[in-house]
Amino acid sequence: MEEKALVLCSGGVDSTTLLAMAVSRYGAKNVYALSISYGQRHNKEIESAKAVAAHYGVEQRFLDLGAIFADSDCSLLSHSSQDIPEESYADQLAESDGKPVSTYVPFRNGLFLSAAASMALSLGCGAIYYGAHHDDWAGNAYPDCSREFVDAMNRAIVEGTGGELHLCAPFVEMSKADIVARGIELGVPYELTWSCYEGGDYPCGACGTCIDRNRAFEANGMRDPLLDRLDAEWAAANAEGEE
Secondary structure, three states, X not given: OOOOEXXXXXXXXXXXXXXXXXXXXXXXXXXXXXXXXXXXXXXXXXXXXXXHHXXXXXXXXXXXXXXHHOOOOOOOEOOOOOOOOOOOHHHHHHOOOOOOOOOOOOOHHHHHHHHHHHHHHHOOOOEXXXXXXXXXXXXXXXXXXXXXXXXXXXXXXXHHOOOOOXXXXXXXOOOHHHHHHHHHHHOOOHHHOOOOOOOOOOOOOOOHHHHHHHHHHHHOOXXXXXXXXXXXXXXXXXXXXXX
16 A cells, blocks of 8 residues: 655645655655644735645645634734734844744644644554754744654654654754755745745745745745745736736
8 A cells, every 4th residue: 555644734935845755755646735724814824835735736634723722822823912023033032031932832733743643544644744944943932843842742643643653854953944955956836835924915024934934045045936926926917007
C-alpha cells in the first residue's frame, strides 16, 4: 500500500514549501492538506491555502477551531483588543522579558497537531508534516514551534497511535531564508502565499511575519513574488480604468 501524508497548510511560505516537499515524495494523490481557521484576523491565509492546494492538485480538508480561543486576547485573533505589533520578533522579545510574543495563540500548534493526528489516522496517513522553523522559536517567540515541543509531540503521537503515525518537522532547525532557498529549488509558487497578520489587500510590511518574510527573500537575492504579483494586478486594474 502506498504511503500517505497529511500536511498542515496555512497558505504561508513554510507550509507551502512543506507541501511541495510532501508532493515530491509521496505524489499528489497521496497527500492531504489540512487548513485550520481559529479566529485569526488574517483569514486571507485560508484563501491562499486553497490556491496552493489547487496548484498542487491535493485534496484539502478544513477545520474551524475558533471557539477554543474565544477567551484569548491574543493580538492575532480578530476579536482581540490588542493591535498587531509593528516590529520584528527580536524587538518584541526584548520588551517581553522572555515571554512569548503577543501573537502567540495559546498552545495553538499543540491543538492543531492533535486534531491533525486524528484526521490523519482516519485518512490512512503514516505521517503529519508540520512547518515549524528555527526563526519562530528562537528566543521563545513561539514555544510551540521549538525542537523540544516537536520532539515531545512526536512522542505523544507515536505513543497515542500505537506507532501508526509520526510527526515530520524538517524545518525545525532551519531559518526562513533556508526554507525559501529550498522552495526555489522546488519551484514553489510563492506568489500564491500569504503571511501578513493584518490580512489586508497588500502586506503591511511592518508586522513580525512580514519582516521575516521580506528578509528571507532578500537573503536569497530576490523580491517577494507575492509583491510582484500584487503590483502587476494593481497596474493592470489601473490601466483598465483609464481606458
